[in-house]
Structures are given as C-alpha cells and as structure tokens.
Amino acid sequence: MSAAAPPSPEILRIRNGPILSTLLGLAVPSVLAMAMQVAVGIAETIYIGRLGTTPLAAMALVFPFLMLSQQLSAGAMGGGVSSAVSRALGASDLPRANALALHAIAIGGLLGLVFTAAMLGFGPSIYRLLGGRGEVLDQAIAYSSVLFLGALLIWLSNTLASVLRGTGNMRIPSLGIFGASVLQILLGGLLALGAGPVPSFGMAGVAIATIVAHAASVGFFAWYLASGNSRLTLRLRGASLQRPMFADILKVGAVSMLSPLQSVLTVVIFTGFVARLGVDALAGYSIGQRLEFLLIPISFGIGVASLPMVGMAMGAGNVVRARRVAWTAGAASAFNLALIGITVALFPDLWAGLFTSDEAVLEHARQYLRIAGPAFPLFGLGLTLYFASQGSGKMLGPVLAGTARLVVVFAAGSWLVQLPGTSAHFFGLVAASMAVYGLATAAAVKLTRWGRAG
Numbered sequence: 001m002s003a004a005a006p007p008s009p010e011i012l013r014i015r016n017g018p019i020l021s022t023l024l025g026l027a028v029p030s031v032l033a034m035a036m037q038v039a040v041g042i043a044e045t046i047y048i049g050r051l052g053t054t055p056l057a058a059m060a061l062v063f064p065f066l067m068l069s070q071q072l073s074a075g076a077m078g079g080g081v082s083s084a085v086s087r088a089l090g091a092s093d094l095p096r097a098n099a100l101a102l103h104a105i106a107i108g109g110l111l112g113l114v115f116t117a118a119m120l121g122f123g124p125s126i127y128r129l130l131g132g133r134g135e136v137l138d139q140a141i142a143y144s145s146v147l148f149l150g151a152l153l154i155w156l157s158n159t160l161a162s163v164l165r166g167t168g169n170m171r172i173p174s175l176g177i178f179g180a181s182v183l184q185i186l187l188g189g190l191l192a193l194g195a196g197p198v199p200s201f202g203m204a205g206v207a208i209a210t211i212v213a214h215a216a217s218v219g220f221f222a223w224y225l226a227s228g229n230s231r232l233t234l235r236l237r238g239a240s241l242q243r244p245m246f247a248d249i250l251k252v253g254a255v256s257m258l259s260p261l262q263s264v265l266t267v268v269i270f271t272g273f274v275a276r277l278g279v280d281a282l283a284g285y286s287i288g289q290r291l292e293f294l295l296i297p298i299s300f301g302i303g304v305a306s307l308p309m310v311g312m313a314m315g316a317g318n319v320v321r322a323r324r325v326a327w328t329a330g331a332a333s334a335f336n337l338a339l340i341g342i343t344v345a346l347f348p349d350l351w352a353g354l355f356t357s358d359e360a361v362l363e364h365a366r367q368y369l370r371i372a373g374p375a376f377p378l379f380g381l382g383l384t385l386y387f388a389s390q391g392s393g394k395m396l397g398p399v400l401a402g403t404a405r406l407v408v409v410f411a412a413g414s415w416l417v418q419l420p421g422t423s424a425h426f427f428g429l430v431a432a433s434m435a436v437y438g439l440a441t442a443a444a445v446k447l448t449r450w451g452r453a454g
Helices: 009-016 019-051 053-090 094-129 134-166 171-193 203-226 243-256 258-275 279-315 319-346 359-392 396-418 423-447
Strands: none
Touching (some): 019 171, 019 203, 019 279, 053 243, 053 258, 053 279, 134 171, 134 279, 243 258, 258 423, 279 423, 319 359, 319 423, 359 396, 396 423
C-alpha cells in the first residue's frame, strides 16, 4: 500500500477553497496559454493564405488531423492522465501520483508513434476521400508528410503538461505552451514565407516550426518534472511499469479518446460535403473551420482548470463540490464563447478578412460565421463539461453526446447532398450540431451519478 502524505497548502486550496475564485485562478494561466495557441492558428492561416487559395484549401484537408492529434493527446488521454494524478493527490497518495507520471509517458510515447504511422500510411488516401484533387491534394500530402513526422513530440509535450496539470500546477504548463507558441509563430513565418537569406519553404516551413516548438516544450517539461520543484517527481531509475497504473489512466483516457475522434470525424464529413461545392466554398469553410477548432483551446483552458478541482474533490469523497465545480466551469466557458460568437456573427470580416481578400472566398466565410456564431456558447458548455467529467471518471455520457452530434451531421448532411444543399444549408447544420452536442452533454452530466451524493 502506498504511504499517505499530508497535502500541501496548494492541494488543500484546490480541494477545499472557494470554487469560483480558485477556478479562475487556475484558469487564467491556461486561458492565456491557449490564447497564444489561438494566435498560432491565426498566424499559420495568414501565412498559408498568403501562399494562395490552393494551399488554404489543402490546409483544410490536413488541419482536422493535426487538431485530432492535439485533442487526443491533451484533451482525451491527457485528461485521463490529469484525472488519475489529481485523484491520487486528492487521496494524499504522493507515491502513486509519482508512479502514474511514468506510466503516462509510456502511453503518450507509444500512441505518438502509432499516430505517425497511421497518418503517413493512410493520410493520402484519406485526403483523396475528402475530395482532394490535383494540386490541392499534392500540397496536402506534402504538408502532412512533414507535419506528422513530429507527432511523437506533440504527444509527449501534451502528456507531460497533463501530468503537471493533474497536480493543480497550471503555471508551468502554460509557461511552456506560451513560449513554444511564440517560437512557432516566429519560426513558422520565417520558414513559410522566407526572409533575407532564409528561403521560403511554403507549407512545409509551417510544419517544421510546429515540430521544433513541440520539441522545445518537451525538453522544458521533462526538466521541470525531474528537477524536484514539482508537486511530484519524475524518476526513471529503478521504476517499474504496473498494469493497475495503466488501467487507472486508460479507464478515463481510452473512453475519452472516442470524443475527439467523433469531433474530427464530424468535421471530416463536413469537409467532404463542402468540397463538393468547389474550391472557393472549401477555402471559405477552412477559415470558419479554423475558428471552430480554435474555440476548443479556449474551453480547454477553463476545462483543464476544473479537472484537478473535480478530481481532487472526488478523491476526497466530496461529490457535491465536484459537481458545483463542473457547472461553474461550464457557465464560464459558455459566457466566453458567447462573446466570440456574437462578435463574429455581427462583424465577420474581423476574422475572415485576416486570411484572404478574395471576395468569393470571403462571402462563404462570412456566411459560416453569421450562421454558426450564435451556437458557439452551447459548444463551449459541452466542451468544458467534457473536461470536468474526466475529473469525475464518468465519461460515457459526454461521449454519447458526441455520438449524437455525429449522427445528426451524417444523416442531415447526406440528405442535403441529395437536394443538393447550398453552403448556407451546410453551415446551418454546423450550428445545429453544436447545439445538440452542448445540450446533450449538459443532460448527461445532470443525469449521471458521480458517487453516493450525486
């Protein structure tokens, strides 16, 4: 049996402190770091937009799979890691938390290699199925081939950050992400567009910058965890891998992985539908789709702050507090995304105008933002409750909500293809699917028992 240790003042604050102020204190560093990731997305889309409409359309084919790698490693399996670590610390079991960190790295490393193999082997066929043709397909394959060589680094970076978040430490993961994002923006622009003696590498330059930035963050997080300054310590010497430790992470992480798979499959299906409408519609959708994906990091910043609070409350047997944390976080996320949704719906060129001056592409992007923007808050509610649910260890309901969204998209989208539907019809389906996801996730959290008191 693991020895119990008295919890630190920081752990006690997370476990017992005032909910809203503690949540906001934890969320601010994560939200700032995620804002930098949003800036990365904006910058990369601007760089690729300057390369032309064809690269922008090619990016629309590849981008969902980059986000899938991020969501699987940070939001899904990363959530399983944070959940297991936070529950161990909530029960004052520091040796178990230390052991879980090592098992998390083993899982992240293996899955990163699997993701690289899958995308290099099957990526070209997938892009072709999505409607990629000619130069658009060629550029998508070239970009993808470089980008996913670095999938292992993406997985390790997000795994190590998730270990730290499980301890309630949001500052160090956020600092690492912030610094890596700055590096990615600067290096991405330099390598994509060229400057001085540095030639333009086009889309491959953006991919190289992504790999280098994640390598830097892996080094930083590994150093911090081994330094003894963290609330747990990563020790490789004399360590052994144990099946129960893997099971503790995977019982949340493996189930959680279904949700980003569903989410990206939903976007992939949409991309295939919109690709039938032509390159201008696909490029316009790419601009709107980029914003949709960038909503995820914003909700992620609040969601990952709620996760250790929920996990530690559950570890201490305080189910009532765990539920209050979840609903408080969901409301905060919905409010933030409502502000964004209203703004882009009323003033779509604030976003769309950043990426292109092609009026045909702009018109499709404006249409997307006006129609889908009002549904953003429900999307944010669902996403944040998903992360909070990871802390409770009860993930079936949020995953089924993602299934409901996928079914609605596939069924209604297939019907629209037969009409045939216009881009406005498909963008309306985007909004409806977001509403279905948010409301279904909220219902699942409301109806699922987290413990004896709820």
